[in-house]
Every structure is written in structure tokens, then in C-alpha cells.
Amino acid sequence: EVQLMESGGGLVQPGRSLRLSCTVSGFSFGDYAIAWVRQTPGKGLEWLGFIRSKPYGGTTEYAPSVEGRITISRDDSKRIAYLRLSSLKIEDSAVYYCVRDFGGAVAVKFNYWGQGTVVTVSS
Amino acid sequence: DIQMTQSPSTLSASVGDTVTITCRASQSISDWLAWYQQKPGKAPKLLIYRASSLEDGVPSRFSGSASGTEFTLTISSLRPDDFATYYCQQYDEYPTFGQGTKVEVK
Numbered sequence: 001e002v003q004l005m006e007s008g009g010g011l012v013q014p015g016r017s018l019r020l021s022c023t024v025s026g027f028s029f030g031d032y033a034i035a036w037v038r039q040t041p042g043k044g045l046e047w048l049g050f051i052r053s054k055p056y057g058g059t060t061e062y063a064p065s066v067e068g069r070i071t072i073s074r075d076d077s078k079r080i081a082y083l084r085l086s087s088l089k090i091e092d093s094a095v096y097y098c099v100r101d102f103g104g105a106v107a108v109k110f111n112y113w114g115q116g117t118v119v120t121v122s123s
Numbered sequence: 124d125i126q127m128t129q130s131p132s133t134l135s136a137s138v139g140d141t142v143t144i145t146c147r148a149s150q151s152i153s154d155w156l157a158w159y160q161q162k163p164g165k166a167p168k169l170l171i172y173r174a175s176s177l178e179d180g181v182p183s184r185f186s187g188s189a190s191g192t193e194f195t196l197t198i199s200s201l202r203p204d205d206f207a208t209y210y211c212q213q214y215d216e217y218p219t220f221g222q223g224t225k226v227e228v229k
Contacts, residue, residue, distance in 0.1 A: 045167070045210060047218035063217055064124070097166055108214035109157045111178060113166035 002026040002112045004098050009117030016088055018119060022081040022098030029074075030054060034081040035107035036072060038094035039116075046094075048072075051081065053104030061106075088121045095119075125149050125213050129221035135229040140201045144224045146211035148192040155215040158187055158196045161223075162207045170209075171196065198226075 008020040022034060035050035049062035051072045062070050071084040081098055096117050099110035126149035136142050146156070154174035159167035169178045171187040174194055184199040198205055206228055211221040 044222050045212070045220040047220075061217065108218050109169065109172050109212070110159075110167070111169045111172075113168075116166055 004114035006098050006114045006117035009119045011120045017086040020083040024079050029079040030076040031104050032100050033104050033107035035099045036083045037097045037099050040094045050107035056105045090121050093121045127221040129224050133225045137229045141199045144196045146194045146221050152213045152215035156194050157212045159210045160207045
């Protein structure tokens with residue numbers, strides 16, 4: 001069974017950074033691109049970016065709205081993908097999901113989702 | 124970025140009804156469109172991709188179609204489990220989502 005599980009959410013102060021982890025099981029992690037999507041009641045669902053699988057270069061693509069503040073990385077040996085978001089703002093408060101697409105080149109449509117982790121940015 | 128506009132925002136229906144949700148893209152996206160279903164407290168679930176391709180395991184009462192920049196999700200013979208919020212999402216450029224359509228009990 002394909003599973004993705006996010007961790008690392010919680011309360012973070014404005015201006016600080018967060019790092020979320022996405023631990024996967026049930027599929028060959030190294031063959032797939034992984035993306036991060038967040039959801040808020042106000043802005044809805046927002047794609048943040050993805051990282052390609054190593055056969056496709058392991059490169060990243062990011063949404064313009066978070067470019068410069070976001071880093072997505074992966075450790076294929078541990079089967080974990082990471083999201084780092086810096087200079088946090090109140091509006092970064094959201095449920096953060098890691099998601100998988102059908103293959104390794106891109107992660108732009110999402111057939112598997114984690115359960116989500118809540119991030120609250122507040123002083 | 125490409126804007127996705129869904130209508131209606133809320134739809135009241137009864138079990139057995141056929142319901143239609145529309146999503147309009149602000150520019151051409153070919154057929155690079157997906158539909159998701161989300162229930163409260165849960166992650167979205169992929170229903171349809173490439174505008175009309177049914178994801179594995181999704182019941183055939185769900186169908187999608189496209190006409191230019193207008194896309195439609197149709198649920199035939201609505202079942203109790205179908206009351207949820209539905210989102211469209213384009214992936215022609217970096218992905219963007221519609222604002223959602225809540226299908227509620229009439």
C-alpha cells in the first residue's frame with residue numbers, strides 16, 4: 001500500500017523557518033517525483049513545488065509565490081522528502097501535504113497524498 | 124498564473140441526482156486538468172486526470188469532459204458517499220486549483 005506521511009508541523013514564530021519531512025512506503029521512492037501542496041480555508045489549495053526523481057536529474061520547480069523561500073530536497077536512501085520554508089509569515093499557516101504523481105519527471109497531478117501536517121505561524 | 128474558476132460554489136442535491144460542476148480556465152490548458160474529491164479532515168482524492176481519464180478505482184458514475192477552456196465533472200446517480208467538496212486543478216503550467224464546489228444534501 002502506497003503511503004506518505006508528513007511530520008514536523010506545529011507552532012512556529014514569524015520570521016523563522018520550518019522543515020517538514022515526508023516519509024514514504026509501499027512504492028519505489030527513487031522512481032517518483034514528490035511535491036508539496038498546502039491548504040488554507042482562505043486561499044484553498046496551493047501547489048508549492050516538486051522535486052524530480054534522480055533519473056530525471058533530481059531538480060526542483062517552485063511556485064512563484066514561494067520562490068526564494070522554499071527548498072525541497074530528498075534522501076532516497078531514507079525514503080524521505082523534505083520541505084524547508086524560510087522567513088515564515090502568518091499567511092504560511094496551513095495544512096501541508098506531500099503528494100506523488102504518476103512518475104519521476106514531474107509532480108503536477110497527485111494520485112497519492114499524505115494525511116497532512118498542520119503548521120501555525122504565530123508569535 | 125492560470126486562474127481556475129469553479130461554479131457553483133455550493134450545490135444542493137439529493138441521492139440519485141445527476142450533478143454537474145464546471146471549471147473554467149483563464150487561458151488554454153489543452154486537457155491538462157484534474158478533478159479531486161475532498162471530505163472534511165481528509166486529503167483530496169484524485170478522481171479524474173487529463174480532463175476525462177478516470178483514476179483507478181474511481182466509480183464510473185464520475186466522468187469528466189472538456190470544451191475549450193471549460194471543463195465539467197459529472198456525477199451520475201449521486202450516492203451518500205459523494206457529498207463532499209470537489210476541486211479542479213490545471214497542470215498545463217505550474218499547478219493551480221479552483222476554489223472548490225461543495226456538494227451538500229438538499
